Amino acid sequence: MNKDFKQTSRSGSLAWLLQRISAVILFILLMLHFVTYHFLGKGKPVNYHWVMSKVGNWWFPLLQFMFLITALYHGLNGLWSVLEDYTTSKTWRLVWYSLLLTVGVVLLFVGTLTIIKLYTLKIA
Amino acid sequence: MAKIDISVKILRYLPGKDEKPRWQLFQFAIEDEATILDVLNEIHWQHDGTLSYRRSCRSSICGSCAMKVNGRNVLACETPIHRFGTKLKIEPLSGFSIIKDLVVDLEPFFAKLKRIKPYLIVDKPLPDKEFIQSTAELQAIGESTLCILCAACSAACPSSWPNQDYLGPAALLKAYRFVFDSRDDGSDERLEIINDKNGVWRCHTIFNCMEACPKKIKITDYLSRLKVKVVENSI
Missing domain, CATH: 3.10.20.30 (Beta-grasp domain)
Structure with a gap:
């Protein structure tokens, strides 16, 4: 073994920065979630009816969509960072990257659909 | 006894x-x-x-x-x-x-160290006597100068084990030592070298290097500062 440092011409500074920014946004959104769902109830039990009474508000889809975007980016970017530790072959990198991208797109689609469905739901 | x-x-x-x-x-x-x-x-x-x-x-x-x-x-x-x-x-x-x-075999360890140019690069005219550094300038480098290149940190780093191309904490600490040295003019080229997928971004702040360092150097802290410096430099 006589391995040297192999420069890749691929920087990681933007991914690192965006991971930190998305972490801060996630923290703020989580606090907003706690406030809106758990503390505004003033003693009311947090159950199905309480949550469903909130989903028709204008801020619900906004908050949930931001949550969806940042959580997906943060999670998948983190996973990609871990995979990069163990994957050096170009082919496998492409396979993993495509898989993560596909998972991201599918989850984004399903998540968005759920948010829209909940917002437009007519509660009896 | x-x-x-x-x-x-x-x-x-x-x-x-x-x-x-x-x-x-x-x-x-x-x-x-x-x-x-x-x-x-x-x-x-x-x-x-x-x-x-x-x-x-x-x-x-x-x-x-x-x-x-x-x-x-x-x-x-x-x-x-x-x-x-x-x-x-x-x-x-x-x-x-x-x-x-x-x-x-420590050859790869020292080869990586050489890649970050572990020496003072000076573009400005050399002073007649010694380079003067203020106490604050010296404190910016801090204990990063205490590294004895024993390789205990790089051997303890889990990011180094699967990826033999990763620079490793010792070489990155040495990069920090010169990048933050007030007398050095080679920061840009060093930051460019370590701003790489196999450079500073393979460090995931696991802290194993700090635990292994016999000189108790806060390596992870220094590498975190180095990451911020790379981002500042590349924006």
Whole structure:
């Protein structure tokens, strides 16, 4: 073994920065979630009816969509960072990257659909 | 000085002869204030002269005798046996190929160090006498100058194990030492070298390097500052 440092011409500074920014946004959104769902109830039990009474508000889809975007980016970017530790072959990198991208797109689609469905739901 | 009975398991390996590394057990009495290096010397001089290990200064400054004892990377010369008790398990540093027994091939380690240009780069006219640094300027480099290049940190870094191309904490710490040196003009080229997928971004702040460092250098803290510097420089 006589391995040297192999420069890749691929920087990681933007991914690192965006991971930190998305972490801060996630923290703020989580606090907003706690406030809106758990503390505004003033003693009311947090159950199905309480949550469903909130989903028709204008801020619900906004908050949930931001949550969806940042959580997906943060999670998948983190996973990609871990995979990069163990994957050096170009082919496998492409396979993993495509898989993560596909998972991201599918989850984004399903998540968005759920948010829209909940917002437009007519509660009896 | 009282004597105590110890049992020492050492990972032995001779490429060409042994198919894979094997454990060998030694049992003997030694002074209770002995160091790991004293134990190895005792084995080498009294029990088995074929045991190979690196040693030089015996003062924890040359960085030759870094090895893994009971799962911890330590300098053999400065580590007393009572830190681990009477049962010792001694192995070579992880992540490097073994030349023989406890001697590992450090060529890749030093090749990576050379890549970050570990020397002062000065573009401005040289001063007549010495470079003057203020106390604040010196504090910016801090204890990063204390590194003795023993490789204990790089061997303890889990990011280094699967990816042999990763620069590793020791080379990155050396990069920090020059990037934050007020006298140095080579920051841009160094930051460009380490702003790479196999550079500073493979560090995931695991803190193993800090735990392994015999000089107690806060390596992870310095690498975090280095990441911020790279981002500032690339925006």
